[in-house]
Each structure stands twice: as C-alpha cells, then as structure tokens.
Amino acid sequence: MAKDMTLLWGSGSPPCWRVMIALEEKQLQGYNQKLLSFEKAEHKSKEVLDINPRGQLPAFKHGDNILNESYAACMYLESRFRSQGPQLIPEGQLEQALMYQRMFEVLNLSDKLSNVIYYNYRVPEGERHDSAIKRNKENLATEIKLWEGYFQKVEVGSYLAGKAFSLADVIVFPVIAYAFRFGLSTERYPKLGAYYNMMKDRPSVKATWPPHWLENPQGGDTLKEF
C-alpha cells in the first residue's frame, strides 16, 4: 500500500515523528524510509534537497506529491486515507474547534522550547547574551504553565480535543515528549506528565519511538529547573 511513499527523517525530531505517527495510525506501514543524521548534516544532502529545498527533515513524498511540512503531511494523509484506521478529525464542532486551536497553538510551545534547548546551536558565540537566555526561559516557563492548565481541563483518559484521539495528539504529543526528554519534571507538571504517560503506550507512538532515545533513555537536563 505505502510502497509509493518515501520518508527521509531524523531521530527525535518532532516534525518527523508526527508524520510517522500519522502513517502508523493510517495503517500505512511499509513505506520507503531512511533515517538520516543531523549531526552528520545529512539533512543538507542532495537526496534531501531534491525533495525539500530548505534541507530540512522530514522530506516526504507520496507519488509525485511532496509534503515536507509535518502539518501538511498529516492533514494530507488524513484526507487521502480518511476511512483507513481511526478518523483523526472529529465530527463534532466543539471537538474540531479544540483540535485546530491546540494543534496550531503548539507552534508557540515548540518555538519557545527550541529557543531554550538550541540556544547555543542557533546563536553564534559572539551573539549570545545572558539577558536573552533569561528571557527565553521565562517565555518558555509561561508557555508550559499554559499547557499544564489546558490539561487540567482534559478528563482522565481523554485526549487533547475530547474523547477521541485526533490530529491534535499527533501534532502536540512529540513536542510534549521532547520537553520531558530534556528534563521537564512530571512532578511539577502532573497533568502534562499523565498525558505523556498515557500517550507513550499508544501503539503508533511505541512503534515510532525515536531510536536514539531507546538506545540512550537518559535525555538532557536543560529543563530540570522549570
């Protein structure tokens, strides 16, 4: 079925992980895939650039259709394979509104996470400032508290947009997992922690768990103080 699909991906990248979860949920196993190394800058290789001119992962193709943005790939897969696997866009108006709001507002969380975790990677040495680091951390702390608050309103065993698993979970979960991987405390953020623990046992999530996280279960501690 999925032999006409190709995914070039990097381990641990939330955008790549989203596409892999969506493919699992839509029962599209068996696609062509290749794990590339960010450290070796393989995302800047010709193989990637031929599909994704920005040299970013994921690079994803279905036949001649190119969908490199994780949101684009997930929405496309749900639209193309609606009746395959669970329906990832709820019918209810209320659930649909909540799904769209959460899945797009998580861009704030992922930006703020990256600004903290990848500060040294993104900002050249001569341009670094303690004041910027402090501000980035404050912005992230405020954002994480907002999400803990959202999850306080989610019933136990429910998902981000209601009783059913949806695209909001496909999109948001890898970002939450990333925060815990970098040391966020499940004690200080119990609702986020409960969601994380429920989601990590979902078959589509287990089947796509970042391989280098499995090899090395101990993550970073950048977010330990949060």
Next chain:
Amino acid sequence: MAKDMTLLWGSGSPPCWRVMIALEEKQLQGYNQKLLSFEKAEHKSKEVLDINPRGQLPAFKHGDNILNESYAACMYLESRFRSQGPQLIPEGQLEQALMYQRMFEVLNLSDKLSNVIYYNYRVPEGERHDSAIKRNKENLATEIKLWEGYFQKVEVGSYLAGKAFSLADVIVFPVIAYAFRFGLSTERYPKLGAYYNMMKDRPSVKATWPPHWLENPQGGDTLKEF
C-alpha cells in the same frame, strides 16, 4: 448569520487578515469586530486576554469555540461552512497536496520576514548584532527567491494550488502583500508581483484591505534592496 462571531484584530497583521479574508469568502459578513492598536498595546488588554491568553491578535470566537490561531480559524470556518461561498479545499489530490504544502511552508517566509522587519522591535538594544542582521537578510533573500521560483510554475491567472482559489491563497497572500508593503520590488520579483496584483483585486481581499495601508499607501522600504 455571523452575529455569534467576534473578531478582535489589528490592521496589517497577516494572521488577522487571513481570518478576515476567510470570513468574507465564506459570506460571513456582519460578525462583531473591533480594530485594536498594537502601538497602544491593546492586544495585551483584558478584552483580548479573556479570549487569547497569549495576548495576541487575532482573538476569534464563534459561540463558545475559540480559534485564535489564524490557521485554526481558517480551517474551522471552511469545515463549518463548506457549502457556503467557494469551497476552499480542492477535491483533487494533487491540488490538495500542493495547497497543504504551500500554506504550511509559508511559515518559513513569515518568520524570515519578521526577523528582518521587526529586528529592532524584537531584539533589545544591547543584544543587537550586525552579523545577525546580515544573516537574517541572507536567509530572507534565499526564501523569497524560492517563492519567486514556485510562482514561475503557476500558470497566469491560476492560484497557488491550481486553477481554483484555495486556503493556500487565504494564508499565503497576506504574507506576500506584507513583503511588498515593506518595499519588495515587483520588477525584481515579477511572478510574485503578478500574483500580488491579481489577488489585490479579489473582492474578499479588497473588502479587508488593512485600513492604515489605505490611509497611508506608502509603506516601508526595509526590503528595497532585496
């Protein structure tokens, strides 16, 4: 019809403009709306924070459904009012794939535009670096060239995702308009310019043209050198 909708917005903000174009296209005129001033920091007022906890515009409500992210609002409106006005998600697989890819990859363009246009606004004085300004400009120039290239493949009179106007145009056009407002040259980027000129006469776009752009048709010249 649209009396149960409320939009708080700022003039010229591409995310606000998207929602307004979508509302026009879906024939949802007559919604409650209030123009707020970024300069007076009205986006941080209680009125906004009650709907959008990040204090950002747009802040948008339909009944009890809150959709503050422009993508969320546009997708929700299309889903809720599919048969009203033109269908904004094409049926064709190819067109749909292209629509999703373009509407999400434009986040790269808007980020890179903001990094250049709002550098002084975003970066406190003591943290500014010429090397960062130079890098931001290079990244933006590369990105703009990529989009000029995309438009070279769009047939004259066609839209971003094919023969029909779609969500890709709703989402991408305000970003392109923004670039021209800040001085991008239609001579140097003729394909982007042709798209801009075609789109600005579309009734939904004309009806929602940023009021302070009308009052003061002369924009900035930050992008004149690009």
